[in-house]
Amino acid sequence: MEKDADGFYTPKVVDGTAPPKPEGKAVEEQKPEVAEATSTTTDLISSTFEVTVTLADQQADPNSPLYSVKSFEQLGLHQDLLKGLYALGFSKPSKIQERALPLLLANPPQNMIGQSQSGTGKTAAFVLTMLSRVDFSVNKTQAICLAPSRELARQIMSVVVAMGKFTPVQTEYAIKDNLPKDVSRMTAHIVVGTPGTMIDLLRRNVIDSSGIKVFVLDEADNMLDQDGLGEQTLRVKNLLSKAKPQIILFSATFPDHVRNFANKFAPQANKIELQKEELSVEGIRQFYMDCRDEEHKYDILVSLYQLLTIGQSIIFCQHRHTADRISQRMTVEGHKVASLHGAKNATERDTIIDSFREGREKVLITTNVIARGIDILQVNMVVNYDLPLMNERGNQHSNDARPDVETYIHRIGRTGRFGRKGISINFVHDKKTWLQMEEIEKTLGKKIIRIETDDLDEMEEKMKKALK
């Protein structure tokens, strides 16, 4: 690989598809931010929100998930990786990084099941492990990482590339439609992808599994869940059986029904676990709005538009067709929104998420496809247009559909990243949805506060307070 004029290695761009720019420069972004609304037609719109983020205070608070006593230097990382971290603006590890990294890097390698709240820096922990374990003088795949969506795989790749900027790391994607044409052998050190394509590459021996030392599952509970990607993930593991890699599982949630499987999947693992009451992030204030019916939900969403565009916001729907319908209606009515879901093709999906990431789109209407892992610091509002429901066979549409608390935690975790403040709003519109929300509230032990649907001034007041 070539070094550029500054002496940096330029990581290989895969098949013309550059990973999205990583979020970073965290320290610089901790200065007070002032987000100004752009339009001027109502009081709401002309308001200015001051958002003060005090990362230094949080990293000094032993009760914060961002707290650490050690520095990155004390965690045994290579000099080139420390340079990559500092270039990203990381000055101090978070709790999960401080606790997990020494265990992950110890020899002989041991498996890890790691849990930490959304937005607390799990990605860096496993990316630094992959980069630390690669022998750059060997042109063979040595670490693979699986994620549940192409959007998340691309984001993880951007972190690998950014943190590995001062190393000669070679990377490739294993995601649909991003493979180099007619490839018969991949030799990249680190391959990041989704399970279906990874299985294909391993089966056809395009990736030689014999040198794989690290196997990471991000959003591991989702990747191992039988109703989700569990079967495919297990197939990948079986294809790696001879290599016996270190297995690393990370997620913000590990529901009981997956935990047992995780223990078998990553035997004798070091474990870092959270208590139930620690699951949700402190900085995210949760609200709900009591709508009259489905149509009223749409009206309320439209009336919130100006608030949604002050920062950036993500609107979650249960179904693709709802996301499409809402975004079409809003677009016809003159609002600028984007929609993203699994039925769109790969190019469209990449364009939409990149445009949102770069702030060109402010409102993204979507499904659970990006409920997990997506890290966009400017997102200060999440709306659960539909509450997330269990995806058990057939249960989704039945009258006794249960709320999916794990997905709820991940959805609202798209805001409030690494100590920032954020807001989530749930729409409920009948007794059933109200009871579902109550169950979420009880499980998390966190109050969800009512906001009147007809009082946008109150909404603005509460938002201002929540974001301070």
Ligand SMILES: Nc1ncnc2c1ncn2[C@@H]1O[C@H](COP(=O)(O)OP(=O)(O)OP(=O)(O)O)[C@@H](O)[C@H]1O
């Ligand atoms: N030590 C650090 N110092 C400053 N910023 C950090 C540090 N570690 C991570 N970050 C930043 O915090 C944000 C959240 O990190 P990351 O996406 O890894 O969270 P996560 O725990 O994987 O979240 P999720 O559970 O939602 O996947 C990112 O923008 C990342 O760059």
